[in-house]
Amino acid sequence: MSVLENWxxxxxxxxxxxxxxxxxxxxxxxxxxxxxxxxxYLAKQVDPKNEQERVLSDLWSVAxxxxxxxxxxxxxxxxxxxxxx
Numbered sequence: 001m002s003v004l005e006n007w008x009x010x011x012x013x014x015x016x017x018x019x020x021x022x023x024x025x026x027x028x029x030x031x032x033x034x035x036x037x038x039x040x041y042l043a044k045q046v047d048p049k050n051e052q053e054r055v056l057s058d059l060w061s062v063a064x065x066x067x068x069x070x071x072x073x074x075x076x077x078x079x080x081x082x083x084x085x
Contacts (some may be wrong), residue, residue, distance in 0.1 A: 005049040017078040035072035 003013045021031050039060060048054040056075075060068055 002049065004046065005054065007052045009052050010053070011079050011082055014075070015082065018076065018079055031076060032069065032073050035076050036069050037076065039068060039072045 003009050018031065021034070026034075039056075042053075043057055045059040048057045056071070059071060063071060
């Protein structure tokens, strides 16, 4: 099963990557930029595997660049707040 197929696994995966980035000393600005790049890639290249990803994909597709950056920051906050580490 792909990590993208289960929402909780996806959030945990993102949380692990976020922890690694923070441990390596990446700034919040760099993390936010990387989150935006990942979101853009997923929206363009990956078919959503569950309802939550479909909602994010739909929102991303109608959002302006600024709104996409805000969505990426919100996803970072989501995994920070749900982190079990």
